[in-house]
Amino acid sequence: AQTVTQSQPEMSVQEAETVTLSCTYDTSESDYYLFWYKQPPSRQMILVIRQEAYKQQNATENRFSVNFQKAAKSFSLKISDSQLGDAAMYFCAYSYEGYALNFGKGTSLLVTP
Template sequence: AQTVTQSQPEMSVQEAETVTLSCTYDTSENNYYLFWYKQPPSRQMILVIRQEAYKQQNATENRFSVNFQKAAKSFSLKISDSQLGDTAMYFCAFEWGAQKLVFGQGTRLTINP
């Protein structure tokens, strides 16, 4: 069974700083997908970024980038130039074969002015 672990329950940084959220996972599959979802106070689940395991290049979306280490089963999210609107809960998730998403416990990120 796949598991996803986020070891940082809470993080807090100043606006404009860079922050990295950690995620590790466990799977015996070789081809899979990894995601970061953002959940602001409205509780909507918003896709931030996705990574295909077969791609060696790390995904980037504007200020968001990942550090994907397949051998280490690590998938961290870096937010550059953080903004107040980045304050949210962030969930790392694993998916394989159009099946269910398996989520981590989440990291509550606060951006301070």
């Protein structure tokens, strides 16, 4: 079974600074999908960024980018110019067939003024 590990239960960053959230996963598949989802307190979960494993280029969405290291099975999320609205629980997720998402336990990000 595929597992997703987020080793940082909590992270803190100052406004305007950069923070990196870690994620590793375990799989025997060669093609799969990776995602970062954000879940603000008492609000719905939304997609932050996604990556297809066969694409070597790291995905970027505005202030959010990933560092995808396929051989190391690592998929970290970098948030640049952090904003107060970035405070949330961040989940790394893996999907093989494109349907079921296997989530990590999440990293709670605190953004301080």
